[in-house]
Amino acid sequence: MVPTVPPPSRPVHPSRPADPVRHWYEHELGWAVAEGTPVQLLTGLRFDVMEMPADAGHAVLGRLAPRCPVALQGPVMRLLVAAGSAEELPGLLDWLEWGALARDLTAIGAGGRIDAPTPPGWPGSPGAARWLRPPESGCEAEPALPALASLGGGGGAPALDLVRLVDAAATECHRARLRRLSAQALAFS
Numbered sequence: 001m002v003p004t005v006p007p008p009s010r011p012v013h014p015s016r017p018a019d020p021v022r023h024w025y026e027h028e029l030g031w032a033v034a035e036g037t038p039v040q041l042l043t044g045l046r047f048d049v050m051e052m053p054a055d056a057g058h059a060v061l062g063r064l065a066p067r068c069p070v071a072l073q074g075p076v077m078r079l080l081v082a083a084g085s086a087e088e089l090p091g092l093l094d095w096l097e098w099g100a101l102a103r104d105l106t107a108i109g110a111g112g113r114i115d116a117p118t119p120p121g122w123p124g125s126p127g128a129a130r131w132l133r134p135p136e137s138g139c140e141a142e143p144a145l146p147a148l149a150s151l152g153g154g155g156g157a158p159a160l161d162l163v164r165l166v167d168a169a170a171t172e173c174h175r176a177r178l179r180r181l182s183a184q185a186l187a188f189s
Contacts, residue, residue, distance in 0.1 A: 024119045028137045034113050044110030047145055048086040050079045050165070051106045055179075056172040061132070064168050066160045068145050071117040073129035078114060079169075080135070082147030085109070085162055092166045102170035104177060 021039045025031045032042040043049050047069075052060070057077025061070065069080040086109025093102050108114060118124030120134040146160045 021116060021119060021122075025116055029135055033116065039116040040113040041116050043108045043112040043114060044083055044086070046083060047080040048083055048110075049108040049112070049114055050081050050085070050089070050169065051076055051108065052079075052169055052173050053077070053104050053176050056104065056169065056176040059172040059175070060165070060169050063172070064160060064165065066146060066165060068133070068160070069131065069135040070133040071114075071129050072132050073115060073117070074127060077132075078129075079165070080145055081107075081162060081165070082145040083109070085147060086112075088148060088162065089166065092163060093170060096163070096167050096170065098167075098170040098174075102173050104173040105166070105169050 019037075019039065022033050025033050025039065025041060030046075032045050034040040034042055054072060054075050054077045057070070057072075057079070060066075060079075066079065071078045071080075086107035089105070089107040093099055093105070098105075115129045117129035117131045117134075120131050124130055146162045146165045148162050
């Protein structure tokens, strides 16, 4: 006879966290995590996120090789940038004369959230966010995040200037859109 009642679930071991992914982000990296499931990272506190189509993102990674953490979720690539950068994106796009042309390039800042990528080396479900360039445990991420360079020429400049990153990302988003439109036009001929 097949039992109809499932066996009792195992109690969580007191030394093992109930949600290891949440624990990794909160305790290993010190990042703010939203309540609830699935685990989501709060933006605007330690970092903002610049989002673009994955094909454009791969081109940016090949072109600039930024050292910032980079995640991929389906067709979207996310680059972690300095907190406050999301507010700067529209003005930078206008200043760089990309304006409305770079509509595939967006940013998530204060009050936003993203799905937490599966920690590096951990098994993840299909379609889940994953790290292409993971953050390093036990070190401050902020100095390595792209940000606006200070005009004073101080010593703590980030590895990559946000202006260069936005310009490259806008260029690659535009190129990717042109490739998609070109392929679409050929499909209907």
